[in-house]
Amino acid sequence: MELLEKNEKLQDKASGSFEAKIERDDAIEPRDNMPEGYRKHLIRQMSQHAHSEVIGMQPEGNWITRAPSLRAKQILLAKIQDEGGHGLYLYSAAETLGISRDEMIAQLHSGKAKYSNIFNYPALTWADIGAIGWLVDGAAIVNQVSLQRTSYGPYSRAMVRICKEESFHQRQGYEIMAKMMSGTAAQREMAQDAMNRWWWPSLMMFGPHESESPRSGDAFKWKIKRSTNDELRQKFIDKTVQQAEVIGLKVPDDQLRWNEEKKSYDHGPINWDEFHSVINGNGPCNKQRMAHHKKVHAEGAWVREAAEAYRLKEEKLN
C-alpha cells in the first residue's frame, strides 16, 4: 500500500499544469507546456549567458600568448577553453526552446541579444588575469550556484555542470593575485591597480537593484531566478573582502564597513550611470569585442560551408 502511494505521488509529480509544476519545484522540460513569456524570458537570459561566456574569452585571450610560465599558460588556456565549453553547453540548452545557434549569433550581431557588461572592460596587465579570475569569475559563480536551482531543466543541468567545472577558475585568479602581492613592488602595484579597476564593475555584474530590473517579477514567479541581485552581490562582497585582506589588497571603497548588526558589509554607492552607459555601447571595448566576434564568424563561414557541402556530397554517394 505504501508503495502504491509512493508511486502515485511520483505520478502526480510528472503531470499537471505548468503552474502546478512550478509550485511544486518540479523542473520544466523542453516538451512541457509553458507560457510564451517563460520561453521568451529563458531564451533571452540563456542566450545572453551563452554570449557572455563566449565574449568573455576575449579579454583573457588577450594574455594567452604572454602568459609568464608554462604552468600559467596551461591554466589560462584551460580556463578560457572552459568558457567556450560553457557557452556551448548554454547554447545547446537554449536550443531546446526552439531557437537555433545561428539565430542566437545573429541576434548577438544585430545587438538584439546582449552579453555581460563586464567584458567591455580591457585586460591591461597580467594582474588583470588574476583580477578577472578572482573577481569576475568569483561574482559569476555566486550567480551560477544560485541558478543551479532554476526551474528550466536543461538550464539547471547545464549550470550544475558549469559550476562543477568552474570551481578552479576563481582559485587560479586568486593565486595570481597572491603571488603578485608577495612579489616585487612593481608587481604589488600592478595587482592593486587591477583590483581598483575590476572591483566596481564586478559588483555591477549582479545587475541593478530589483526595483530597477523590469523583468524580475516574472523571473521570480517562474522560479527562473531564485535570489535577488542585491542578495547575491552582498554574498560576493562578504566573502571577497576577507580574501583581499589576507593577501594585502585594499578594496577601493572608502565606505566599506563591517555591519555587526546585519553580519555583513555595508558598501559605498555603485555608479549606475557608468553601468548604463557601458550597456548602451560606451564601454572601452564594446566595439572591439563585437567586431572581433563578427570577424571570426565571417572568416569561419567558408569552413562551415565546406563541411556542409562535403556532407551533402557524401550523402549522395551513399
Add this chain to the structure above:
Amino acid sequence: MDTQLGKWEVFMQAKPGANYIHAGAIHASDKKMALQNARDTYTRRGEGTSIWVVPTDAIVASNPDDNDMFFDPSNDKTYRLPTFYVMPEGAKAI
C-alpha cells in the same frame, strides 16, 4: 544563410560497464566530426571511456500530454517489485 552545422546529442559512459548518460549536445556536419567534437567538449576532465552521438532530430521524445496513458497504468503493478512479497520469517538469501 549561415550554418552552425547539425546538432547532435552526446551520451557518455563514465566507466566501463556503466550506463550511457546524456551529457549535452554539440554541433557537427558528419559522424566523425560529431564524435571528435563530443570528445573535445565533454571529456576535457577525463570524464569518459566511451561516447555515443545521435543526431538530435533522430531522438523521439514522449509527449507530456500523454503522460497519463503512458505512465499511469504501470503505477498499480506493485507485484513487479520484490518488496510486494511476504517472505516467511527466517528465510535467507531470497
Add this chain to the structure above:
Amino acid sequence: MTEQQALYKYCLRLGDNALVQSYRLSEWCSNAPTLEEDLALVNFALDMTGRAQALLTYAGEVDGNGKTDDDLAYRRGEREFCNHLINEQPNGDFAHTIARLLFVATYEYLFYSELMRSADERLASIAAKVVKESRYHMTHANDWAIRLGNGTDESQRRMQAAIDALWMFTGEMFETDAVDALLRDKNIAVDLGKIKPVWMERITEMVKMSGLSMPEGAYMQSGGLKGIHTEYLGHMLTEMQYLQRAYPDAAW
C-alpha cells in the same frame, strides 16, 4: 660533443617544437570557425604545452645547471631555439593550420612511435604519452583535410594553397646532424631516414583522399637545427617572453 651535450640538444629540439606549436595553436583560442573547433585546437595547444614542459624539464636536468622548463622557454633568445621552421610559421587561414597539423602530427606520430623504443627511458616514457596525442591530432587533421579538399571550390582552393605553401618546410623535419649521429649510435635517437618514406607514403595517401595534388619540386628550407629561423620566431618570442623581459627580477 659529449653524449650529455647531445642529449640536452635533442631534448631542447623536441621541447622547442612542442613549445612553438603550443603558441601557434593557442592563437586559435576564440578565433576558430566553430565553437567546437575552438575547444579542439585549444586541447591540442594544451597537449603541446604539457609536452614542452616534460621535454624542457628533462633538458634542464640533463644539462645539470639547475635550469627549469620555464628558464629554457622564457629566457633564451631566437638564435638558441632549435625548432623546425614549419612550426613557427603564422597560422594563416584554417586550411593552413590543418595542413601544418597534417604534416607535423603525422611526422610526430611516426617519430614518437619510434622514440618509445629509445634506450633513454625518460624519453621513451614521454614518447608513450605523446604518441597517443599525435595520433588524435593526425586523425583530426586528416578528417578536416578530406572535408576541405572535397568541400566547396573555395575550400579546395584554400586547402591546396596551404599544402603548397607549407611544403617547402617539410624537408627540414628529416634533417640530421652530429647530435642525431651520436645518439643514434647509443640507440637513443630516432632514425629519421627510416620514417621519411613512411611519412611520404602516408601524406601522399591523405592528400589523394582529400582530392588534392602533391606539391612538386619545391626547394626545401633549412636552418632550425642551427638556430637560424624565419622572421616570425623573433616576434613570437618577443610576445611570449614579454613579462620576463620587462620585469627580469619578478617571479610569476
